[in-house]
Amino acid sequence: MDRIIVRGNGPLRGDVAVSGSKNSSLALMAAALLGRGETRLENVPRLRDVSAMLEILRALGTQADWDPEDDHAVRIDASTIRSPEAPYDLVRKMRASFLVLGPLLARFGLARVSEPGGCAIGVRPVDQHMKGLRALGAKLSLDHGYVEASAARLLGGNVVFDMTTVNGTQNVMMAACLAEGETVIENAAREPEVVELADVLQRMGAEIRGAGSDRIVIQGVEALRGVTHRVAGDRIEAGTLLAAGLTTGGDVSVRGVDPGTLESTLDKLRECGARIEADADSVRLVAEERPRPLSVTTAPFPGFPTDMQAQLMATLCIAEGASVVTERVFENRFMHVPELQRMGADITLSGRSAHVRGVARLSGAQVMATDLRASAGLVVAGLAAEGDTVIHRVYHIDRGYERIEEKLRHLGAEIRREG
Numbered sequence: 001m002d003r004i005i006v007r008g009n010g011p012l013r014g015d016v017a018v019s020g021s022k023n024s025s026l027a028l029m030a031a032a033l034l035g036r037g038e039t040r041l042e043n044v045p046r047l048r049d050v051s052a053m054l055e056i057l058r059a060l061g062t063q064a065d066w067d068p069e070d071d072h073a074v075r076i077d078a079s080t081i082r083s084p085e086a087p088y089d090l091v092r093k094m095r096a097s098f099l100v101l102g103p104l105l106a107r108f109g110l111a112r113v114s115e116p117g118g119c120a121i122g123v124r125p126v127d128q129h130m131k132g133l134r135a136l137g138a139k140l141s142l143d144h145g146y147v148e149a150s151a152a153r154l155l156g157g158n159v160v161f162d163m164t165t166v167n168g169t170q171n172v173m174m175a176a177c178l179a180e181g182e183t184v185i186e187n188a189a190r191e192p193e194v195v196e197l198a199d200v201l202q203r204m205g206a207e208i209r210g211a212g213s214d215r216i217v218i219q220g221v222e223a224l225r226g227v228t229h230r231v232a233g234d235r236i237e238a239g240t241l242l243a244a245g246l247t248t249g250g251d252v253s254v255r256g257v258d259p260g261t262l263e264s265t266l267d268k269l270r271e272c273g274a275r276i277e278a279d280a281d282s283v284r285l286v287a288e289e290r291p292r293p294l295s296v297t298t299a300p301f302p303g304f305p306t307d308m309q310a311q312l313m314a315t316l317c318i319a320e321g322a323s324v325v326t327e328r329v330f331e332n333r334f335m336h337v338p339e340l341q342r343m344g345a346d347i348t349l350s351g352r353s354a355h356v357r358g359v360a361r362l363s364g365a366q367v368m369a370t371d372l373r374a375s376a377g378l379v380v381a382g383l384a385a386e387g388d389t390v391i392h393r394v395y396h397i398d399r400g401y402e403r404i405e406e407k408l409r410h411l412g413a414e415i416r417r418e419g
């Protein structure tokens with residue numbers, strides 16, 4: 001099994017282009033099911049999760065593949081759909097595949113999608129997705145681990161989510177595009193990936209207002225068409241590379257990302273003492289001193305993203321003083337803590353908070369990646385540690401970071417992969 005070996009090698013310096021957003025790509029690929037004709041997405045990252053989504057789309061009978069002429073473009077045409085059923089073996093690999101439920105139901109009146117089940121970072125139920133689709137008149141039931149949904153034609157309705165859910169908002173918004181009449185989603189997620197999806201749906205012919213606020217209004221239309229779209233840069237990958245820059249005391253620029261989607265992350269990096277310069281589609285971080293400690297609490301957008309929590313915690317492990325990191329989005333997202341402790345970090349867990357007392361230096365150790373962002377946190381820590389850090393189970397990182405070693409090596413890191 002692959003391992004990544006990182007050796008602390010001083011400050012990272014240079015600039016690097018980020019890949020397209022993984023989370024946007026996954027939602028947009030599901031949205032392609034709604035369009036008559038082909039949808040072509042460009043700037044799609046070559047990642048395991050994207051391949052998994054392509055596999056699911058193909059299992060449904062869709063033509064879905066990488067474009068032979070552009071290794072970062074996918075082409076999806078749903079006109080050949082045979083069976084609107086997404087099987088367990090594929091869905092369990094990636095929860096985001098549940099995003100096909102809304103589009104399938106809206107377009108084909110029927111969908112059968114395996115319930116995704118739990119995952120390492122928490123229970124992560126899909127009750128809100130189901131509640132939202134029911135509000136549009138769908139009949140939903142659970143049968144042998146599958147969510148079965150049907151509706152001759154969805155009807156617009158009022159959906160009030162109990163909590164902010166990104167994929168839940170996206171699923172219901174996609175379904176509502178083809179429903180008869182108006183749908184209002186209250187307590188909608190405001191993440192940039194929701195806004196990008198709404199923009200693309202509108203270009204496909206949908207009528208959506210309010211995406212980016214907590215109230216989205218969708219006027220159903222008869223049909224949508226395929227489109228071509230270039231996926232926005234990945235704000236979490238950008239944040240991860242900047243955190244690596246700060247932790248190593250470096251000078252790192254990331255290109256191809258909208259700084260407006262990164263504000264809460266940039267605020268925290270500044271609070272840690274970094275100097276940040278941003279322009280239209282790039283950000284430069286200069287670390288002039290050892291990181292300063294801070295308090296941070298994860299929250300839905302525009303709050304500090306849970307997907308950046310492990311990476312910022314890695315930075316705080318070597319800060320000059322004590323920090324508190326509170327996780328409010330997922331109930332079990334501290335699996336990186338025992339691994340960071342193996343590297344000499346001084347962290348105490350208490351409920352949903354981690355108390356991090358900065359140490360002067362981390363030391364390389366054998367550690368285990370437990371989920372995608374936890375593994376990114378371990379890479380960031382390893383870059384600032386003395387000696388070798390060997391990260392096992394790196395398949396987690398390949399789910400969400402394209403050519404991460406190459407990008408970090410380009411910034412001067414000593415990092416390699418062993419089979």
Ligand code: UD1
Pocket residue numbers: 023024026095096122123124125126127128129130163164165166167168193300305306307329330331
């Ligand atoms: C998306 C992102 C993920 C990110 C997360 C929060 C994708 C593919 N993934 O995941 O990277 O960490 O947003 O920013 O876009 N919940 C329920 N019932 C539901 C739905 C959610 O209880 O039906 C809870 C979850 O357990 C969690 C919270 O709501 O505690 C937020 O989850 P949600 O925003 O839905 O995360 P995802 O959309 O799955």
